[in-house]
Amino acid sequence: MTQTSPVETVLDRRQLRRKLTRWRLVAVGLAVIAILVAVGRFGGDVGSLTPHIARIEISGLITGDRDTLKLIKSIDESKATAVLVQVSSPGGTVTGSEHIFDELRRIAQKRPVVAVVDTMAASGGYIVALGADHIVADGNSLIGSIGVLFQIPNVSKLLDTVGVKVETIKSSPLKAAPNGLEPTSDAARAAIDALVVDSYSWFKTVVKERRTLNDAQLAAVSDGRVFTGRQGMDLKLIDEFGGEREAVAWLERERGVAKGLPVKEYKKSTVGKPFNLFSAAASIAGLAGGEHFERLASQIENVQGQAGLDGLLAIWHVGRDQ
Known part of the structure; x- marks a missing residue:
């Protein structure tokens, strides 16, 4: 052994x-x-497993990108008792704004949603705010700009000046018209005008229904101009002056949300x-x-696509809408 x-x-x-x-x-x-x-x-972290108020930020140019929509949808899988939407945007695409509005209304079927306007909620930004049950804004916040626009630079005269002619072969006169490389025909202008009018009508209908306005009140706010929060209060575009503190107080007072709940910020970098x-x-x-x-x-890399603008816009331009 x-x-x-x-x-x-x-x-x-x-x-x-x-x-x-x-x-x-x-x-x-x-x-x-x-x-x-x-x-x-x-929902992305342990805080989502306990009751809280979910806060999401909609800022900058609105495109209705996939990450933003996933961010909103993620609240359905959380223990959020209410949602606070912080808006600071001049707008963006009509379709992108509509998508966010629709998602907020779906969320509002299960839990109260309140919007807090930071610097501005104009055009598409105001469409987003309309997705909330209650809108809070500062007196000097900019709101409104209810309208739709279509813009394309026309360089046909410049091309004539430098002696350049673009030859186009297409199936019908309105295909890819207007394109900015040739004078816009009356038919093309009328076709685009019909799109703008239709989207504008939808925008006004949303404002009228969500803010309970009559025809005269709607006409007073839907000419494309922006208003301050103080003006917007008189015009029924907002419900209350203030910020996040007032928004949370409204949730507790009017919607029975428990007092003292933490406000948890949802970010696109951690959700979806x-x-x-x-x-x-x-x-x-x-x-x-x-x-x-x-x-x-360590050599694996994540590649993310960049969203671009396409289609009709609901956006506030200084010196154009005002």
Whole structure:
């Protein structure tokens, strides 16, 4: 019978201890992955699992991009008791604004929605605000600009000046018209005008229904101009002066939202992106000694597309709508 020396016994114990430590790290890592997956299914972080007021920001040019719509839809999977929409936008595409409006109205079927106008909610920004049950704005916030426009630069005269002529072969006279490379025909102008009038009619209908205006009141606010919050109060375009504090107080007072609930901000950077199990596993493998696997995972890059503007616009232009 071979006896193990004390030195070998110590070495064996150290080697066993290293193996146990490595496997413990792997187990801990897998547990972290499981928690992250569970959290990701409920809105992006642990705060989404407890009652709160969800805050989303709609700012800048509105395109109704996929990430923004996913952000709003994610509230349905959370424990949000109410939604606070912070709007600071001059508008954007009519379709993009409509998409956000529709999503907010769907959310409002389950929980109250209040809009807080920061610097402005003009054109498409005001369409977004109309998706809320209550609109709060500062006295100097800009609101309104109820209207639709279609713009295209026409360089036909410039091309004539430099002696350039663009030859176009198309199936019918109104195909791709107007295009800015030739004078706009009366028929093309009439076709685009019909689109603008139709979208404008939809915009006015939304304002009339959401703000409970009669025809005279609607006519007074729908000529494309912007108003201050103070003017908008008299014209029934907003409901209350203030900011987030007043919006939360309205939720508590009028909609029975529990007092003292935390306001949790939802951001596009943390919602709607798939959980990268490969990268997480690579990190765990790195802790367990899999350095080559970790280096491979570090080479993975996420590519995001950029949204562009297309179609009719509901946007406020200084010196044009005003």
